[in-house]
Every structure is written in structure tokens, then in C-alpha cells.
């Protein structure tokens with residue numbers, strides 16, 4: 001299916017690794033010019049090369065999205081260079097293993113830090129990208145939440161922040177003026193995704209037998225998801241074919257989650 005994204009301009013926050021990287025590459029493969037931002041300069045450069053390899057223009061910016069000044073610099077640089085932006089993927093997030101299982105022993109700062117990384121950053125990018133999308137009369141904002149935002153059970157600060165991301169997108173999706181300018185606002189809620197060189201990958205390598213039992217007990221498909229499987233859905237939401245999809249929270253978890 002041709003998603004009709006050729007010639008569009010996108011920003012993927014945290015696009016240098018994991019789900020963000022897969023989304024950046026998927027959009028580039030559809031003909032989208034893609035900017036990414038992240039903290040590690042080498043990884044940013046590697047992914048920009050992969051984006052360019054798809055025959056589109058990649059733009060890499062080194063930034064820490066928990067710093068408002070960096071959000072301002074990233075967005076103003078992209079808009080300065082390209083003059084337009086059609087797609088924003090609020091991907092940076094995390095903090096699901098921050099703090100401790102004992103809520104009372106977890107500092108209140110952790111709640112704030114996780115909220116800032118997942119929610120405040122997404123607000124900052126979205127607010128700066130909206131005016132340029134409205135000028136184009138076309139826009140897609142997709143925020144990467146989690147099934148933890150749709151049901152209780154994980155660390156509370158992470159679940160709360162992921163729920164807030166879903167609410168943020170839904171709340172903008174009902175604003176007539178924004179939506180009638182051709183902009184849609186959606187979130188996706190992945191289940192556990194196997195990302196090379198992160199926690200789950202290490203657990204699997206440390207004790208493959210125990211890990212296999214955990215997977216068989218908890219995942220209907222008998223396996224975890226991949227970043228590319230999340231990216232396929234996100235690329236579709238960004239397309240014009242998905243123009244009626246607005247305010248949705250789309251679960252991408254192979255049936256792992258328990259909420260309806």
C-alpha cells in the first residue's frame with residue numbers, strides 16, 4: 001500500500017534507537033524526510049545515515065528533551081532548515097524501571113522525572129510544531145505511550161505518565177480548530193518490545209530458560225513484539241489513508257494487555 005507520505009517532513013524524538021529508530025526508518029522508506037533527536041551523537045549520526053540511505057533527507061540533532069532549551073533549539077532548527085513539518089512522533093519516554101517496587105521508598109522526584117521525560121517533553125514538542133502544521137493544513141502527532149498507560153500494574157509513576165500521554169492526545173483530538181486544519185492526534189500503546197541491548201535483551205541472555213518461561217506464560221503469541229511491528233502501525237497512522245483515525249489509543253501488543 002502506498003501511504004502517500006512521499007515528500008513529507010517528520011520529526012521523531014529519540015529516533016536513534018529502539019522503537020523511535022524503527023519509526024524513523026519506516027517513515028523514510030515511505031519517502032518522508034526525517035529529523036531525529038537524541039543525546040548520543042554517534043548513534044544519531046548512524047541513524048541519519050540509514051535515513052539518507054532510503055533516498056530522502058535525514059537531519060540529526062543532539063539534544064536532551066528533558067531540557068526545555070533543547071526542545072526549543074531542535075524545533076526552531078528544523079523549522080528554520082525545512083520551513084515545514086508535517087509529522088511529529090513523541091517517542092522519548094521510559095522510566096518503567098525507575099524507583100523501587102516499594103512506592104513509599106521511592107522519592108517524589110522520580111514521579112516528576114518520569115512525568116517530565118514522557119509528558120512535559122511531548123507537550124513542549126507538540127506546542128512548537130502545531131503552528132507550522134496548521135500553516136500546512138496537514139499534520140500528524142503520534143505519541144508513543146504503552147499498555148501500562150491503559151491498565152494498572154506497572155510502576156505507578158510510569159503508568160501515570162503513560163496514561164497522561166494518551167489523555168494529552170485525546171484532549172487535543174477534540175479541538176475543532178486544530179482538527180479542521182487537517183491535524184490528527186493519536187497515541188499507540190505497545191506491549192513489551194524486544195529492543196537489542198536493553199533490559200529484556202540482557203535478561204534473555206543471562207537466563208534464556210527462565211526468560212522463555214516468562215514469555216510463554218505472559219505473551220499469547222509466545223514471543224515479544226519487535227520495534228518494526230510498532231513502526232508499521234505508526235507509519236499507517238501518519239498516512240492520509242488514516243485521516244479518520246483521530247483521538248485513538250491503538251494497542252500494539254499481540255494480545256499481552258488485559259484491558260478492553
Ligand SMILES: NC(=O)c1ccc[n+]([C@@H]2O[C@H](COP(=O)([O-])OP(=O)(O)OC[C@H]3O[C@@H](n4cnc5c(N)ncnc54)[C@H](OP(=O)(O)O)[C@@H]3O)[C@@H](O)[C@H]2O)c1
Nearest residue numbers: 014016017018019038039040064065092093094146192193
Ligand atoms: N521497549 C518497550 O518494551 C516499550 C513498550 C511500551 C512503550 N515503550 C515506549 O516506547 C518509547 C521508546 O522506548 P524504547 O524502548 O524504544 O527506548 P530505547 O530503545 O531506549 O530508545 C530510546 C531513544 O530515546 C533517546 N532518548 C532517551 N532519553 C532521551 C532524552 N532525555 N533526550 C533525548 N533523547 C533521549 C535514546 O537516545 P539517547 O540515549 O542517545 O538519548 C534513544 O534514541 C518510550 O516512550 C517507551 O516508554 C517501550
